[in-house]
Amino acid sequence: MDAAQIRAELDHPVIDADGHIIEFIPLLRDLVADEAGGAVADRFDALVGSAAMRRGLDLETRRAHAVARTGWWGVPARNTRDRATAIVPGLLYDRLDELGIDVAVLYPTVGLTVMAVDDDELRRAVARACNRYYAEAYGPYSDRLRPVGVIPTYDPDEAIAELEHATTTLGLKGFLFGGLVLRPTPGHDPSDRAARWVDGLGLDSVHDYDPLWARCVELGVSPTFHSTGIGFGSRVSPTNYVANHIGNFAAGSEAVCRSLFFGGAMTRFPELSFAFLEGGAAWACNLLADAVSHFEKRNREALAHYDPAHLDRDELRSLFDAHADPAFQERRDRLDETLGFLSDPDEDPATLDEWARSGIRSVDDIVSVFTRQCFFGCEADDPMNALAFDGRINPGGSQLQAMFASDIGHWDVPDFTEVLPEAWELVEHGLVTRSQFADFMFGNVARLFTSTDPGFFDGTVVEAEVKELLAR
Known part of the structure; x- marks a missing residue:
């Protein structure tokens, strides 16, 4: 069956938790210039063209400066219609029925760079311009397309400032937060990217991010993360992008989740939901099981x-x-x-009590955090998605809140029309039940955003179905 036929077979909507747009750079650049002036826009040009700069570096220079091989030829080319669909909001809107998607929550591509720009002025200007772009370019299509804003998190003050502007002035509802900040190691040259440590905004962070999480609660925002593992640890090959890319989103998500968990953000803000995108759910099943096992043997009494x-x-x-x-x-x-x-x-x-800051006092506390407050974005072609729903192996018979996340717009999806059929294979192969598939494709992403903002999907074509889900 094709995507439209599968959608007709379902008795529930399909919400894409993580589709990607490709920003139209001429328009975005003009917004950067409008926000911060021509000199900053020139630095934005250098940021966009940084791949060409990296190609010009020899191997020794790449190693010396920790320049990992990152994404190249990362968007559709032969499939011109898909390439245009990722760029032009109206075309994506017109093709949603063909793709079998009712509402798409859309994440950035250029906007992802905001999470790793050391230049304070440039980082904040690009974030501000990106958020204007998403609000203005996609605003006319808000009944089916919901773009998220980008929130840099080098410190909590800049994050709060951009979050308040993007919500109150621009009207954006969903947000991508920078999850991992590679900070200069004390005693080393700050410009030396080979001497960085990873700050996950929670455990042992240089800043107290509680004011940011508190503001998220007040504004009705569920923090979502799209963190990469490329550039630190074992994913720093200067020559091989595929070697760096495999497992990188799982590694990045695991690092953020573990930091927030052990830092206690989740127990201090039990009303807040957190989503970790594009890394699948297998890492989360492993982290949950590992956390339970460690707690049983290394809690204060044990x-x-x-x-x-x-x-x-x-x-x-x-x-x-x-x-x-x-x-x-x-x-x-x-x-x-x-x-x-x-x-x-x-x-x-x-x-001795390494669980003190986490606020965790029992195995049930751990399971509650992972199954109630955490959500996990899963690409359609990953069979390991089924692990999230397998209560036979997850602690306490639990199921994790896995969400369908298409990743359309990037090389992972060579044909946009194949995403829903690939997800449907979970049912065809008997890996999940129809009810679990409904949670995967609809229920869990609806719960993620409405847990903090019950009106997140108001005005969309799925508004009635979401309200019915919440009433149940």
Whole structure:
């Protein structure tokens, strides 16, 4: 069946949680100039043309400056109609029925660069211009197209300023937040990108982002993240984009989620929902299971099992005497040399409870955070999406809130019309039930945005169905 036929078969709407637009750069550049002047617009030109600059660097220079091979030939070319669809709002609007999509929540492409621009003036100007672009260019199509704004998060003040402007002045409702900030390592040249550490806005952040999350609650905004793992860790190949790209969104999402979780943002703001996009749900299933396993063994009370003070040294010596070979017996009087390894008795008691800042006090707390406050964007062709719905393996029989996220506009989708049929394979192959598929394609994304803003879908073609879902 084609996309339109599958859509006709469904008894629920289809909401795309993460389609991508390709900004029309001449218009966007003019908005940058309007917001910040010609000199900043010239720096924007350099930002847009940075791929050509990177190509001109030799391998040694790329390594020295931590220049990872990033996306190239990343948008449709042979399929000209799809290329135009990603650029022209009216064409995407006209093709939605062909694609089997009722409403598309649209994420940026050029706007993604805002998350990794060290130049404060340029970063803020591009964010402001992008948000004007999304509001103005897509405003006439708001009954089916809902673009998100971009919120840079190098510090909470800039994030709050842009969030307030984009909501109150521009009327945007959904937002992409910068999730990972690569910050200069103290004692190193700030311009040296090879000496950066990763700030996930939560645990051990240089800033307190609670005022930002509090403002999100007040404005009815669910923070969403589209974080890349390219540029740090093991994804810094200067020559191979595919090697860097595989698993990178899962790694980026996991880093942000883990930072917010252990930093306690989720328990301090239980009314707030967080979404992690394009990385699928398999990483989240693993993180949930791993968090539960670690809590069971390393919560404050369970740590007593590993406290060096509880080691019975008399019994240990007796066991040595009864069972140790001569080479061990000859060194029995030096037993303390090995007993201190990974068992230091001088650990600071104030640092032992590594769950304190998270606000987590039980396994049920962990499961609640992951199943109630967290949402996960999944591309249609990923069979691992089924793991989110498999209560046989997820802790406590839980199911995670996975969402259909098409990624149309980028190379991941060579044909826009194949996205819904690929997602439908989850049902055809018996990996999810019809009810779970309805949550995947509609219910979960509706819950994400209405959990903070019940009127998020007001004025769209799915308004009635969303209200019915919430009433149930």
